[in-house]
Amino acid sequence: MTKVRKRRILLYAVLVIGVVPTLLPFVWLVRSALMDNNQMFIAPPQWIPRPFEWSNFSGALTAQPFARYFLNTMIIEVFTVIGTLLTCSIAAFSFSRLRWRGRNVVFGILLSGLMLPQAVLLVPTFLMWDAVQAINTYYPLIVPAWLGGAGGGIFNVFLLRQFFLTIPYELDEAAYIDGASPLRVFWQVIVPLSKPALMVVGIFTFIRTWNEFLDPLIYLNDSSKFTLALGLASFQGTYNAQWGYLMAAATATILPIVVLFFFAQRYLIEGVTLTGVKG
Amino acid sequence: MTDEVAIRRTAVTRAARKLRSGVSGQSRLERRWGLLLALPAIIGFVVFSLAPMAVSAVLSLTDWTIGSTPSFVGVDNYVHMFSQDPLFLKSLGVTTYYTLGAVPLTLVVAFAIAMLLNAKVRGLGVYRTIYYLPTLVPSVANAVLWLWIFNPDFGLLNSTLRQLGAPTSNWVFSETAVVPSLILMSSWGFGNIMVIFLAGLQGVPRHLYEAVAIDGGGAWRQFRHVTLPMMTPVLFYNLVTSIIGTFQVFNQAYIMTQGGPNNASTFYVYYLYTTAFTKSEMGYASALAWALFVIVMVITVALFRSSNRWVYYEMGAAR
Structure with a gap:
């Protein structure tokens, strides 16, 4: 004792x-x-x-247009989070609840993309966006999210698929007998039952997009289009000895994420346990 | 009476027929819709992973600099890399050094804290939140914050060390201390790995601990013979993803050190970035990218090869 x-x-x-x-x-x-x-x-x-x-905050946040950066970041966030949720969950639905030939092979190949260091794709992806004249626009930052979250996004598909597999298949069958289409089963059976998992994917996507630095750095040139991360980095380059200002600006970019986390914590813990991230 | 039975029987057969035709029609439905719904993800993979890999493979065989016409140079870029580019080897060395320090340190810290947070203590939720907080700090804000913590004159670290009468350091401003400093900084971001460990720990069956306890085993035995073996799959997952992550370190070098002092923090991806976007040497940068891909691939395959010697998979766990 x-x-x-x-x-x-x-x-x-x-x-x-x-x-x-x-x-x-x-x-x-x-x-x-x-x-x-x-x-x-x-x-x-x-x-x-x-x-x-307190003037450190007002001083820093007006020395560069942080309100603008915030707005820009939120625009990217909205499109990225919606796109990721939609296309990743729909792909996860197909990979977990619809039977089609080659399904598991295709899923395996897509999953192998996780092992691909994203930095390797930097140059050709940039050249591709350059070819369609999308440099200095938000397309390079948003479009991948609408294609199954491209790149690392397949992890979301994996996570959601794991969750969907736990839902009894009888529910789908009942809906099919009533003449529902797969899309309707997805939308009216699977999605309502998967809110915790979708919440986790949504929040993590939001945080990841908020933190994203290398892509905005490469694709955005006009400072009026900068995201918060990019704005803070350029601010640091200009005011590199003004520690009060710098810390105030850093605090301002951290705070929204911390607040979001406090509100979402319950869902996150619930969701991480439910999706069972295990080797 | 017989009529009623007959009616019922026809109703049943009709329902069964409907069900059967529904099922076969459904498999057709699933085949058609399955591919369609997976299509966005498949296109995403082809356009944003497969095609870029192929394009960069071709580009890596050229000497293309933006603004010039590319010409085919065969494997010259790769030869140049290993024979005449000291920065390539330097950046590879720096990145390996960082990986060897940051990965074990972060894994150990994350595992230890996950173990603590897996115990039943009062106020557990509060502790979990506190220990997860550092992970929420966006990497740019993190770099700016740590630059100030590392400040040799007024930073948190040197101020504290001076008060304790301990020797101070120039941290990221010293050629020898820069990588260890960044390793120290990386250990602050243990939260995501910790969460994965924690989920794993919660999946370890209680009865295994009880079995060890009945045999008279103490805490160490429980850890050594139950926790550790049961956690090897999670450990393996974290190890692989961490290494892939540390090989792509960029933000710290870009924001805090610009690769310096004297290239002591020129990480591989930072070098790749400057080659591509400062010097516009897209051909050579593509070769660097492919070399990185091969290096990471070799490490990953080696880890997977080694895994059947130390990673324990429960029987029947594989589907």
Whole structure:
């Protein structure tokens, strides 16, 4: 009993101690975002901003058009998330619930794309978009999402397929006997039952798109078309010694994702468990 | 009476016939719709994976620079790469160094924390959220934040070390410390791997632990003989995806170090990027891309080959 008790105390101690290095960079980020330049460079470092320099936020976010970047990012997000959800789930439906010749072979081939380092495709994909004069537009960032999430998107198909396989097939059969088409079965039977899995894919796609840097960097030239990630990188290039501004801008790009995560957490945990990401 | 039976019987046969024809009609339906619904994903694969691979294979055999006319040079690019391009070897070395540091470190940290979070403790949800938070930081914001943490004069790390009277470092601004610094930074992003470990840990059957306990085995034995073997498939998955990931490190080099100092952080994909989009040497960049593909392929195949020696798959788990 005492041994068990000792072990529990140790467990809590390690959990609590581990929190320190995990959260310290966040504390450092936020304190720097709220500190004026006089206090920022005092040694040893101070932790509580005095006064709270909220002007870092207003200053940073107006020094470059971050509102515009935010809007641009959201436009890309909307099209990317909808496209990914639609085409990935429909492909997953076909790969899990419709029987057609060569289905498993095709799925295996598509899945092998996961092993393909995306960086390898950089040059030819760029040249392809260049050939159709789509450089400096959002097409290169959005269109792949409408084709089964192309590239790494097949992982979503895999995830959704795993989930669809757990739904009893009798439901489909009943609908078919009533004369439903596969598309209708997908839309009225499978989709309503798969909300947790779709939620997970949607949220992860949102986060991934939010973080995306290399593709926007290559395809977008006009600063008026920049995404938040790209805007922050260019901001960093210009204001590279203005740490208050930089931390405020960084905080502003992190915050929406953290807020989203807090709202979506329940679905994520539920969904990750349900889809059972296992080797 | 007999009429009623007859009516019922015809009703049953009609329903059965309808069912049968429905089923055979349905298989036709499934065949037609199946391919159609999978088509977007198939087109996506062909247009955004297969075709680019083929195009870059052809391009890699040319000396095409944007603005010039390409000419066929055979395998010259590949020969040049290995014999006359010190940056190719350098970037490959830097990337390998980073992979060898970052992958084991991140896997160990993620596994350890997943083990902690798999225990039944009060406030578990809070801990899980806290430990997952760093993963949510977008990589550009992460790079900017760590640049400030690594700042030699006023950064978090050196300030703390100075207070403790410990030796300081120039971190990403030092040729020798830059890769270890980025490895340290990478371990902060353990969250996604941790979640996958956690899902795996929750799938380990309880009765196995009980069996070890009955045999008098303690915590270490349970870990060594149940947790570890049962987790090898998850470990293997994380290992493979992590390595593919670290071989494509780019953002840190672009934002934090521009490949420096003295090319000490010229990661492979950063070198590929500058070759293609700064120097516009699309032919050579394609050759670099193919070399990367082959390298990653070889590593992946080697890992898969080794897997039957150390990865434990439950009987009947394979469908």
